Amino acid sequence: MDSTRPAPLQRLSIALLWAAVAVFTLTAGTLQFTRADLDPMAMPLSTYLRGPGGACLRGAYYLMAASLAVFAFAGYRATVRASRSALASALFMIAALALPVVAYTVLFENTVQENLARLVHGLAAQATFLCLVMGMLLWSSRWQQQEGVRTWRIGVVLAWLAFVQMWVLALWKGLPPGLTQKLLIVLILLWLGWAAWQLRRESKRG
Numbered sequence: 001m002d003s004t005r006p007a008p009l010q011r012l013s014i015a016l017l018w019a020a021v022a023v024f025t026l027t028a029g030t031l032q033f034t035r036a037d038l039d040p041m042a043m044p045l046s047t048y049l050r051g052p053g054g055a056c057l058r059g060a061y062y063l064m065a066a067s068l069a070v071f072a073f074a075g076y077r078a079t080v081r082a083s084r085s086a087l088a089s090a091l092f093m094i095a096a097l098a099l100p101v102v103a104y105t106v107l108f109e110n111t112v113q114e115n116l117a118r119l120v121h122g123l124a125a126q127a128t129f130l131c132l133v134m135g136m137l138l139w140s141s142r143w144q145q146q147e148g149v150r151t152w153r154i155g156v157v158l159a160w161l162a163f164v165q166m167w168v169l170a171l172w173k174g175l176p177p178g179l180t181q182k183l184l185i186v187l188i189l190l191w192l193g194w195a196a197w198q199l200r201r202e203s204k205r206g
Contacts, residue, residue: 010199013067013074017196020060020067021189027053027060028185041176045185046125049106061103068132069096071195075139078199083142091135098124098131129169129184133162136191143198155194162187 031048032040038047049057072092076084101124108117136159144156165187169180 009070009074010078013070014196014200016063016067016070017192017199020064021193021196024060024064025189027056028182031057039178040182041179043178044181045178046102046106046121047178049103050109054106058103058106061099065096065099067192068092068099071192072096074199075195079139079142085138085142088135088138088142091131091138095128095131095135098128102128129166129188132188133159133166136188137163139195140191155191155198158187158191158194162191 028045028048031053034053035048035051037051045057048054049061069092072089075092076086076089079085102121105117105121105124108114111117136155140155140159144153162184165180165184168175169177169184172180
């Protein structure tokens with residue numbers, strides 16, 4: 001880790017990541033059991049953005065977007081100069097910008113803009129998943145190269161599992177879409193929680 005990193009930015013990133021992961025997990029997880037009108041195995045998470053509890057889930061999306069934006073800068077600064085990746089930071093920033101679009105576009109259902117909103121929603125969701133997973137792979141591989149780091153391989157494994165699951169979601173149409181999408185989301189949440197823990201661990205060492 002780079003000892004020149006701005007400590008306040010890193011502390012903010014850690015707090016936001018943990019808060020976003022906790023709120024997102026609690027909100028989305030609760031809705032899986034309380035929305036009896038939706039089949040959790042068949043319905044993707046975006047379906048829960050409407051109806052009862054939808055406003056809470058949209059709030060979780062916005063909080064997650066804020067945490068990704070801050071992490072895009074904090075993760076870059078927390079990496080040794082030789083291993084920094086501007087591309088990884090850019091991918092996380094794109095995901096941070098696309099995620100609120102995913103949440104907001106569902107509000108146009110049953111309006112004259114519904115078809116356009118549905119198209120934008122789908123593109124934004126795909127961009128979010130693709131940018132996050134590729135950013136996770138880049139950051140994990142760069143962090144693993146740093147001297148004195150022995151636990152980065154956990155992040156690499158999670159990132160590669162997410163990469164495989166992303167393509168399973170995209171290509172294996174015979175599986176329940178709700179199940180495959182939510183498994184990918186779980187892997188991403190685990191990686192983000194691990195990244196926050198690693199940032200905290202390295203800040204104590206620094």
